[in-house]
Every structure is written in C-alpha cells, then in structure tokens.
Amino acid sequence: MTATDVFINSAAENSARNYNPLPVVVASAEGAWMTDVEGRRYLDMLAGYSALNFGHGNRRLIDAAKAQLDRVTLTSRAFHHDRYADFCAQLAELCGMEMVLPMNTGAEAVETAVKTARKWGYRVKGVPDDTARIVVAANNFHGRTTTIISFSTDPEARDDHGPYTPGFDIVPYGDLAALRAAITDSTVAVLIEPIQGEAGVIVPPEGYLAGVREVTRAQNVLFVADEIQSGLGRTGRTFACEHEGVVPDMYILGKALGGGVVPVSAVVSSREVLGVFRPGEHGSTFGGNPLACAVALEVLAILRTGEYQERAAELGDHLHQELQSLAGVPGGPVREVRGRGLWAGVDLDPALGTGREFCERLVGRGVLAKDTHGSTIRLAPPLVISKEDLDWGIERLREAVARG
Template sequence: MEGDPPRPPGAAVTTARDLIAAADAHSAHNYHPLPVVVATAEGAWVTDVAGRRYLDLLAGYSALNFGHRHPRLVRAAKAQLDRVTLTSRAFHHDRFAAFCERLAELCGMEMVLPMNTGAEAVETAVKTARKWGYRVKGVPAEMAKIVVVGNNFHGRTTTLISFSTDPEARADYGPYTPGFEIVPFGDLTAMRAALTENTVAVLLEPVQGEAGVIVPPAGYLPGVRELTRERNVLFVADEIQSGLGRTGRTFACEHEGVVPDVYVLGKALGGGVVPVSAVVSSAAVLGVFRPGEHGSTFGGNPLACAVALEVIAMLRTGEFQARAAELGGRLLRELGTLKGTGRVTAVRGRGLWAGVDVAPACGTGREVSERLLRRGVLVKDTHGATVRIAPPLVIAEEDLEWALGRVREVLGP
C-alpha cells in the first residue's frame, strides 16, 4: 500500500502491502477486498496493521450485528472453550436442547435444524421443502418445484447458483440443478401464475441484500403469504442477512405482519464469533426428517450453541431492534438528502441497512468505497453502482454522524 516501506529480503511479512501481496499470491481470487488489512477490532471500529482506525459500516454483511467482539459473546465463547467444543450429533450435549428451544421460541416456531453457514441452511431448506412436498403434500416423485425471485442471493453452492440471475455467480458452473422457477421480485401476478400443484415452496429474501438492499413494494409479502396458503405451498423466508435485528425488527417479515412457514437464519446468529445457521419451522414441516436423512458434523456444536444462546438472549430484550429502528431512521433520512446532488440516483433501506446507487459521473461503487476507505469508513459495493451500508447495531450515535459526514464529503454537493 502507499506509504509502506520496501521489505528487505527475508524480512517478516508485516506491512499491509506485503500481506496483500502474499494473499494475492497464495489464495484464490474469488474476492476483491478493499486494500485494508485488519489486525484488531472492537465494537464498530477496526484497526489495521499500521494502527489506523476505520469505522465499519459493513458489519460482515450483517454477521456482526452486535459489533466486533461483543463482551457478552466473547465471554460465552471463552466459557464454552473451557468445557467442550464438539461432540458431533452422534451424541447429545448439554447446550443443544436449550439452543433449539429458545431459537424456536424466538421465531414463534416449534423445531430447529442447525447447520453452520447460510448456504448450508438454504440447501437444507430446499431439501426440507422437497421432502415435505413428497411426504405431506403428495407431489409425484421427482416433480417438486420451488419458485424463487429474480436478483436473489441465497449462497454460492451449485444448487443455489442454479437459480441465480447474477451472471458472475452463475457462469461456468453448469450443468445446473433443475426444479426451480424464477419470477420477478415484487410481482404477485407472476408469482400466482408460477404456482402449480407441484410447487412445494416459495423461497425469497424479505429484503434483498446482495441485490442492493431492495425493499419489496407494500403488500407484496402479505400477498405471497396469502397465495402460498391458498395453494398449500411453504413460504420460506431467507432472513440470513435481514433477520435478527438488522431492519429494526427481529425479522424483516414482521414489518408487514407476515409469519412464514420456514425461517432460514445465519450470519448474526453466530455473533460474528463462529458460523451458526439454522432452519426453523413447525413440527409438521421439520418432522419429515428421519435419522440419517440429513446432517452436519459441526451443525449445532456446543461452541456454536453457547454463542447463539447469548445472541438469542440479547435479542429477547428488544434493545437492538429498537436501536436499529431509531438509528436506521436517521441513516435513511440523511442519505435521502443526497439524492438531489447529482451524485446519488437512489437510496433504499429498512432499519440500519441501506443501498445507495451512485451516478455514473461519480464513479463506480468500488471507487466510492475506496474514497470512503481513505477517509476511515468501510463500506462495500455491489453490482457495480451500489454501495451497501450496514453498521453494527451497537454503533454510537456520534460515530454514525461522523461516518455520515464522510459520506457527504464523497457523495454530497
């Protein structure tokens, strides 16, 4: 990086320039990180290897809803590390029952199927819907269909990219998994037409994160809920990014009074400490599984359960949801004032989560992100012209105001 001294031969790799070069040389280039090398972090702030501090307005794509190294979550992890970390599901452990019970209660559901990553949880939801379709709904073998929506992002496994509309995520990975029909997001007419007797589920994000924080039109989620009930189809809500406080409610579906049949959770469920994901539903749905039909060595491990139990306890107070609603209102109002500057073409968001579309004259989303990086603010671009902003829910009011000042410097008049 600019300002790093040259490294003498044989010297340890410690500067940002050297660390980035080493990463480029020895890791696959499946990401294009911004040129910052984080060494330590706490709350909403991170510090790089040179000691410069940055305000994190990405929060690990919502995995860090409670900030970096939240004391309650670190204590829970440390305490569990002194007891037991892994048993596999071959045996019971003493944190598993409480985790499942309390997560089901938080969701207003009955059963939990724990996994590790978000993509694993979505894959599990796909398998759940198909098995339910065959065993409960009576769909003929191999005929199950799942309806999804355009511009979705549910992960990058072979099956999940099979119904992606993003060429970068999908290209060169075929042949693709069949059994999915894609309709436009927000279009109830198209959704109604796509549902058939063989449809087992509708899978969608209540707010589309990777697409640029796309909020559905009013009435869309209730309309999907009504259609799925009418047609005996499962409504599967992928709340991996939108859930657990991010939008100002525990779940984004709550903004329109919708309760899906299945929640898919991840990211913030692990508190930014360990990967934790889950599919949460009724006994009538998750009860279709029998021993040996699905599993995960690490899914529901003691360390994951200990951290997730603390996450659930923190969410039960409602303070983080309220904070996201209050600070999110301020964030969206301030960003909204930029729309008349000629540098911003659109602002979307819900809670403490926003997508800002930058005008071509202002550069790409990547270039805007780099300008903010130089001012001590971390954000990330998506789909070329959009910058995503998703601060940890614990961000201090004055820190958010400071960050918005830096955004105004880059995108204001």
Template sequence: MTATERSIAAAEAHSAHNYHPLPVVVATAEGAWMTDVEGRRYLDMLAGYSALNFGHGNRRLIDAAKAQLERVTLTSRAFHHDRFAEFCTELAALCGKDMVLPMNTGAEAIETAVKTARKWGYRVKGVPDGQAKIIVADNNFHGRTTTIVSFSTDPEARADYGPYTPGFEIVPYGDLAALEAALDDNTVAVLLEPIQGEAGVLVPPPGYLPGVRRLTAERNVLFIADEIQSALGRTGRTFACDHEDVVPDMYVLGKALGGGVVPVSAVAASRDILGVHRPGEHGSTFGGNPLACAVALEVIAILKTGEYQERATRLGDHLHHELNLLAGTGAVEAVRGRGLWAGVDIAPSRGTAREVSEQLMERGVLVKDTHGSTIRIAPPLVISKEDLDWGLEQLRAVLAG
C-alpha cells in the same frame, strides 16, 4: 513495502482470487471500529454483511465463547450435549416455531430448506417423485453452492458452474401476479428474501409479502423466508417479515446468529414440516455444536431485550433521512433499505461504487460496493449516533468530490 502491502501481496500470491477486497488489512476490532496493521482506525459500515450486528468483540458473546471453550466444543451429532436442547428450545421460541435444524453457514441452511421443502412435498403434499418445484425471485442471493447458483440470475455467481440443478422457476421480485401464475400442483415452496441484500438492499412493494403469504397458504405451498441477512435486529425488528406482520412457514437464519464469533445457521419451522426428516437423511458434523450453541444462546438473550431492535429503528430513521437528503443533490440516484441497512445508488457522474468505496476507505470508513453502482451501508447496531454522523459526513465529502 509496508505491512499492508506485504500482507496483500502474500494473500494474492497464495489464495484463490474469488474475492476483490478493499486494500485494507484488519488486525483488531472493537464495537463499530476496526484497526489495520498500520494502526489506522476505520469505521465499519458493513458489519460482515450483517454477521456482526452486535459489534466486534461484543463482551457478552466473547465471554460465552470463552466459557464454552473451557468445557467442550464439539461432540458431533452422534451424541447429545448439554447446550443443544436449550439452543433449539430458545431459537424455536424466538421464531414462534416448534422445531429447528441447526447448521453452520447460510448456504447450508438454504440447502437444508430446499431439501426439507422437497421432502415435505413428496411425503406430505403428495407431489409425484422428482417433480417438486420451488419458485424463487430474480436478483436473489441465497448462497454459492452448485444447487443455489443454479437458480441465480447473477452471471458472475452462476457462469461456468453447470450443469445446473433443475426444479426451480424464477419470477420477478415483487410481482405477485407473476408468482401466482407460476404456482402449480407440483409447487412445494416459494423461497424469497424479504429484503434482497446482495441485489442492493431492495425492499419489495407494500403488500407483497402478505400477498405471498396468502397465495402460498391457499395453494398448500411453503413460504420460506431467507432472513440470513435481514433478521436479528438489522431492520429494526427481530425479523424483516415482522414489518408486514407476515409469518412464513420456514425461517432461514445465519450470519448474526453466530454474532460474528462462530458460523451458526438454522432452519426453523413447524413440526409437520421439519418432522419429515429421519435419522441419517440429512446432517452436519459441526451443526449445532456446543460452542455454536453457547454463542447463539447469548445472541438470543440479547435479542430478547429489544434494545438492538430499538437502536436499529431509531438510528435507521436518522440514517435514511440523511441519505435521502443526498439523493436530492444529484450525487445519489436512489436510496433503499430499512433500519440500519441501506443501498445507495451512486450517480455515474460521481464514479463507480467501487471508486466511492475506495475513497471512503481513505477517509477511514469501510463500505462495500455491489452491482457496479451501489454501495451497501450496514453498520453494527452498536454504532453511536456520533460515529454514524461522522461516517455520513465522510460520504458527503466524497460525493461532493
């Protein structure tokens, strides 16, 4: 057996089969490239579902982590530490909000947003106890906790995990009329992805997000934007909501906030929203730990330069131009996305998205399939135009079959 085969066999024997990864075993990575245990290099066109926006082994982030590792990595929230105030201040400023509540994973941040919205509804809006309702969209993906999968419409994510948490109403994504009809006096929040990533990089119709902002403001309802995948440069702006000049009441952030080095997530909102929390009501041992704060502070500093937002815009325009040419060949049925982020629907005549992903892997390009017929393309924002073109050339060759 090869080193790859041995590693995969051991993983399949001793880990739960909750993922179906491509048969590649990565050993090292730098920039937009990964190298497997056999020494073969692959162009990473997934970037850890946008957790690696700034590339593998980003020197600034690694140096920040190393420096903090030598000082202190965890105090718990029982004590203050010297990186916490700076992190909260800088992230709040980046978001244009008063306060942040740091957690670790995206799912934890969504749970925090849900709990915050409900508490705000009871303490501020005056919703009767136990009656708070949150409106979500179909085809959403916000995480995998029991509460979150309770309002999923994906059978694979939801099935066999009941009984499910009540208090959510699902409406069609992009349908303002349906959203307006669902709003009532007990609605405390509308929770949406400004671009639905797991669903296949679905971009809502123009005017939808401003419409959501208008309706929620009129009805005293919080607009919560799940920007876990879409924020921090991926779409060419700091936040995907920026493309339509929309400012939600609450940002939910994760993935790229930790730079692919450590898990970091956070909720950012105004003082009258996050101020509903009191000591002991919500928390996390590792949330806002010194190591996470040090890395996230460097991420924020990188974003302040605007360099990565500009790269995502420029290279994203090129990516979508080339992908749309493929849509005219019959091999691709549709292309969606924004910035360096695309969902590509593969024509059935060219095989499944999984088969295309495996064929691309054989050519040294790593992408990931979703929903049977769609591949997602989201390279690290550090990718060069030359490497991006090479990756697209491999896609063209696979689809030419």
C-alpha cells in the same frame, strides 16, 4: 513497502482470487471500529454482511465462547450435549415455531431448506417423486453452492459452473401476479428474501410479503423466508417479515446468529415440516456443536431484550433521513436510497465512478463499506454504533460522493 502492501502481496501469492478485498488489513476490532496493521482506525459500515450485528468483540458473546471453550467444543450429533436442547427450544420460541435444524453457514441452511421443502412436498403434500418445484425471485442471493447458483440470475455467481440443478422457477421480485402464475400443482415452496441484500438492499412493494403469505397458504405451498441478512435485528424488528405482520412457514437464519464469533445457521419451522426428516437423511458434523450453541444462546438472550431492534429502528430512521437529503439534491451524485433499519443501498451516478471506486474513496476517509452491482454502495453498520459515529460516517460518505 508498507505492512499493508506486504500482507496484500503475500495473500495474492497463495489465495484464490474469489474475492477482491479493499486494500485494508485489519488487525483488531471493537464495537463499530476496526484497526489495521499500521494503527489506522476505520468505521465499519458493513458489519460482515450483518454477521456482526452486535459489534466486534461483544463482551457477552466473547465471554460465552471462552466459557464454553473450557468445557467442550464438539461432540458431533452422534451424541447429545448439554447446550443443544436449550438452543433449539429458545430459537424456536423466538421464531414462534416448533423445531430447529442447525447448520453452520447460510448456504448450508438454504440447501437444507430446499431439501426440507422437497421432502415435505413428497411426504406431506403428495407431489409425485422428482417433480417438486420451488419458486424463487430474480436477482436473489442465497449463497454460492451448485444448487443455489442454479437459480441465480447473476452471471458473476452463475457462469461457468454448469450443469445446473433443475426444479426452480424464477419470477420478478415484488411481482405478486407473476409469483401467483408460476405456482403449479408441483410447487412445494416459494423461497424469497424479505429484503434483497446483495441486489442492493431492495425493499419489495408494500403488501408484497403479506400477498406471498396469502397466496402460499391458499395454494398449500410453503413460504420460506431467507432472513440470513435481514433477520435478527437488522431492520428494526427481529425479522424483516414482521414489518408486514407476516410469519412464514420456515425461517432461514445465519450470520448474526453466530454473533461474528462462530458460523451458526439454522432452519426453523413447524413440526409438520421439519418432522419429515428421519435419522440419517440429513446432517452436519459441526451443525449445532456446543461452542456454536453457547454463542447463539447468548445472541438469543441479547435479542430478547429488544434493545438492538429499537436501536436499529431509531438510528435507521436517522440514517435514511440523512441519506435522503443527499438523494434530494437535483443533479447530485446520489440517485436513489433504499432500505430499512440500519441497512441501506445507495445508488450513485455511474458517470462519477463505480461503487468500488466510491468505496476506495471511503477507505481513504476511514470508513469501510461494500459495493454491489455497479455503482451501488451497501451500508450496514453494527447495531451497537453510536449516533455520533454514524453521523461521522455519513459525513465521510457525503465527502466521498461529492463532485470534483
């Protein structure tokens, strides 16, 4: 029995089966590469669902964390600490907004955004108590808390967890007419992903985000953009909304904000919106802790250079050109390719296997990726990946999806 088998069998004994990991046991990682317990190297084409945008073991982020570990790691928000003000100011500036409410995980940030929108609806817009509604998109993925799965259309995430939280109206993603029709006097927000990641890296029709911005502004409704996966460089811009020149009323951020070192998330908005909170109405023991702020401040410094956004744009163009050549083969295994920047969804012929089976083939060729929804593979390598390594990974994909 191999070291990999021993670990996997041991984990199966004591871990709930809420995940079904690929049969790889990672022991170390650097840049875009991971090494397993038996010394085999794998090219990471998932990057922790965009949490590792700046690569494994990024020296700037590790050094920032180590320096902070020697000073103070947690105070709770009962006291001030000396990294908090800078973090809030610099993140607000990056977003072109005024206030920040820090949390830890993406799901916590989405929950915070929901609470914020409702509170704004009651205190500012004047919606009657307990009537606020939020419009969301079908096939969304915003997390797995009870409230969030209440407006999911994915049976795998939703089933057997009821009763569900009311107050949400689901419309087809990309359908501006349906969204407009769903807005009523009780609507306080529209919550969408600028690109739907879990659904298979679905890019909305051109003009959709600009249309959402126009409709929400006209109806006095908050436009809340969940940029947890799409934000902070992944699509070739700091935010995916920028591709249509759109600034929402509220950003939800996470994953890459912690650089793959610590969980950091945040809701960023105007003073009018986040100013609705008073002391004691919302909080988190670990949200905005000194260690998280130190790492996130370094992430913000990295983003200000624009280097990673440019890399994602340039390498993303190359990635999509290569993937489209696979999709252009008549009767070939690749049916469709979607995405933006260093982010792609590849739909494969179900007759040739499931997405999981294709990912297992990739494991055997030294590439780690993740399937979703049947026969779709998601590709999201760290933004530090070299063109040579990217080409190597694409060639392994070409082999894995070949017929026969």
